[in-house]
Amino acid sequence: MPTAQTSPPLQKSEVWRLCTRRVLRKCCPQCGVGKLFARRFRLAERCGHCGLVYRRAPGAQTGSMYMCAAVTEIFAALLILLVFVFTDWTPAFAMAVGIPIVLVFSYAFLPYSMALWVGADYLTDVGNREWWAQVRVDPRSPRSR
Numbered sequence: 001m002p003t004a005q006t007s008p009p010l011q012k013s014e015v016w017r018l019c020t021r022r023v024l025r026k027c028c029p030q031c032g033v034g035k036l037f038a039r040r041f042r043l044a045e046r047c048g049h050c051g052l053v054y055r056r057a058p059g060a061q062t063g064s065m066y067m068c069a070a071v072t073e074i075f076a077a078l079l080i081l082l083v084f085v086f087t088d089w090t091p092a093f094a095m096a097v098g099i100p101i102v103l104v105f106s107y108a109f110l111p112y113s114m115a116l117w118v119g120a121d122y123l124t125d126v127g128n129r130e131w132w133a134q135v136r137v138d139p140r141s142p143r144s145r
């Protein structure tokens, strides 16, 4: 008969790294097994494995849109700087090349922004010692790491 294994409690930095790694893999920050998204840009309501609710209230993902916009603006600024320093492109040609690159970046980054926002929300609850926010590590499941 298998016995319950208890692992030592995780340090705060380990919890942050573990949850960040999990959400960047688009998995549940609590268990690391359940999928975060029902579709590409659609968060699941809750984790299919541990039941953690991802979408707690209307507008809870607004911060992820701000995060995506801010990161995209930083990316665009760096791209403009690179074009300005390393090329002699005309402004019209630089915009013709740069705008599609920035749009593709924003499109690709949005799901990660949403996942990072769920992770930040969850880590806030862990930091506030909410009774239900317990990072779970299943030693039998390599996906939980």
Ligand SMILES: [Zn+2]
Pocket: 028, 029, 030, 031, 032, 033, 034, 047, 048, 049, 050, 051, 052
């Ligand atoms: Zn879960």
